[in-house]
Amino acid sequence: MTAQPRLSTPLDVSLIDRARIPRHVAIIMDGNGRWAQERGLSRTEGHRRGVEAVRRAVRHAGELGIRYLTLFSFSSENWARPKSEVNDLLGLLKLFVRQDLAKLDRENVRVVIAGERAGLSRDLQAILGEAETLTRTNTGLTLVVAFNYGGRDEIVRATRRIAEQAARGELDPASIDETLFESRLDTVGMPDPDMIVRTSGEQRLSNFLLWQAAYAEFVFLPEYWPDFDERLFDRAIAEYQRRDRRFGGVAEGAAR
Numbered sequence: 199m200t201a202q203p204r205l206s207t208p209l210d211v212s213l214i215d216r217a218r219i220p221r222h223v224a225i226i227m228d229g230n231g232r233w234a235q236e237r238g239l240s241r242t243e244g245h246r247r248g249v250e251a252v253r254r255a256v257r258h259a260g261e262l263g264i265r266y267l268t269l270f271s272f273s274s275e276n277w278a279r280p281k282s283e284v285n286d287l288l289g290l291l292k293l294f295v296r297q298d299l300a301k302l303d304r305e306n307v308r309v310v311i312a313g314e315r316a317g318l319s320r321d322l323q324a325i326l327g328e329a330e331t332l333t334r335t336n337t338g339l340t341l342v343v344a345f346n347y348g349g350r351d352e353i354v355r356a357t358r359r360i361a362e363q364a365a366r367g368e369l370d371p372a373s374i375d376e377t378l379f380e381s382r383l384d385t386v387g388m389p390d391p392d393m394i395v396r397t398s399g400e401q402r403l404s405n406f407l408l409w410q411a412a413y414a415e416f417v418f419l420p421e422y423w424p425d426f427d428e429r430l431f432d433r434a435i436a437e438y439q440r441r442d443r444r445f446g447g448v449a450e451g452a453a454r
Contacts, residue, residue, distance in 0.1 A: 214432055214435055214436050214439065215439055216262075216263070218439055219262050219263050219264060219435065220264065220391075220392035220393045220435065220438055221264070221265045221266065221389055221392055222264070222265065222266035222267075222268070222388065222389050222390065222391045222392050222393075223259065223264050223266070223267055223268070223391065223392065223393050223394075223395065223435075224267075224268040224269075224270070224342075224391040224393070224394045224395070224406070224407055224410075224411075224414070225255065225267070225268070225269055225270065225394070225395045225396070225397075225426075226270045226394065226395070226396040226397070226403075226404060226406055227248060227251070227252070227269060227270060227271070227397060227423040227426075228396055228397050228398035228400055228404075228422075228423055229397050229398030229399075229421075229422030229423045229424070230244035230245045230247070230248040230422070230423055230424060231244050231245075232244075232398065232422055233247065233248075233422035233423070233424045233425065234247075234424075241283055241286070242283075242286045244424060245283075245286060245287060245290055246290065247424035248423050248424050249290050249293075249294055250424070251423050251424050251425070251426040251427070252269060252271075252294070253298065254426065254427050254428065254431075255267065255269070255426060255431060256302070256307070256339070256341055258428045258431050259339055259431075260305065260307070260338065260339045262431075262435070264339065265339065265340065265389075266339070266340045266342060266388055266389065266391075267339060267340070267341050267342065268312070268342035268343075268344060268385075268391060268407070269341070269342070269343055269344065270344045270347065270404075270406050271291065271343050271344055271345050272287060272288075272291070272313075272344075272345045272346060272347070273344075273346075273347060273348055273404065273405065273406075274313070274314065274346055274347060274348035274351055274405075275348065275405065277346075288322065291322075291325070291345070292321075292322075292325055295325050295328070295329055299328070299329055299332060299333075302333060302341065303332050303333050303336065305338065305339075306336045306337060306338030306339075307333060307336055307338055307339045307340075307341050308333045308334065308335075308336040308337070308338070308339070308340045308341065309329040309330055309332075309333045309340075309341050309343065310330060310340060310341070310342045310343070310388075311326045311329065311330055311342075311343050311345055312342055312343070312344045312345070312347050312352070312384035312385060313344055313345045313346040313347035313348075313352075313384065314346050314347070314348075314351055314355065315346070318346060326343075326345065329343075340388070342385065342388070344384075344406070344407075347384070347406075348405045349403070349405045349406055349407055349408030349409065350405055350408065352383060352384055352408075352409070353383075353408065353409055355382075356379060356382035356383050357382075359382045360374060360378070360379065360382055379409075380409075383409060383410070385407075385410055390410045390411070390412065390413065390414065391407060391410055391411065391414045392414060392415065392438070392443075393414060393415045393416075393417060393434065393435070393438045394406070394407070394411055394414045394415070394416050394417070395417045395418075395419065395434045396416070396417075396418050396419070397419045397421055397422055397423045397425075397426055397430075398419075398420070398421070398422050398423065399418065399419070399420040400418070401416075401418050413443070413445050415438050415441050415443065417434045417437050417438060419433070419434060
């Protein structure tokens with residue numbers, strides 16, 4: 199997996215080809231704490247401003263015609279953060295659901311939760327379940343919220359499900375292929391992301407969508423997540439559209 203360079207050349211976002219909008223965009227929302235620190239604000243305020251950026255991203259994804267938007271909201275490793283910060287993050291998640299879920303439903307957005315739910319508190323499980331249940335039949339943008347999510351954990355959970363079926367005699371090990379394995383992932387039924395965006399200038403996946411990212415284009419933005427707006431979203435898409443996606447192959451006569 200070769201990392202693409204950060205954006206350095208100015209892009210004319212007015213040249214975005216609306217006929218080549220990526221079907222699935224995934225975003226690693228990074229930099230809330232650093233954004234706040236540089237402004238002398240609390241990390242809580244950074245996370246609060248990050249929620250505002252989530253609203254902008256969801257709205258603009260719908261306007262652009264993106265079909266799937268996956269947001270890395272809380273990783274399985276984030277529990278190791280200070281308890282006060284974890285509580286703040288969980289409080290913001292609950293507030294987002296209470297304040298925004300009805301609006302998302304009216305706008306025909308379907309919410310899907312990716313991540314491990316076993317071990318979560320009952321109120322968290324109820325909130326996540328409510329978001330999925332209320333919007334289940336919507337046919338517009340699918341908003342995938344990766345909560346308590348880790349790519350390695352997802353692969354382990356999928357492998358365990360397959361192994362349990364095989365042990366019960368319900369599955370012939372010889373039938374296991376990529377299609378079957380993908381049917382046990384949290385993103386079952388969804389296309390792999392065409393583009394993965396990470397804000398804050400960091401250039402790594404941080405255990406996000408490890409299986410699904412096999413042929414995604416990576417766009418690394420130096421700006422922190424609270425500053426992510428329509429302009430930066432368009433800038434990322436403009437960068438994506440000037441990439442040559444080969445999926446491991448090359449055009450006849452092209453240099454290898």
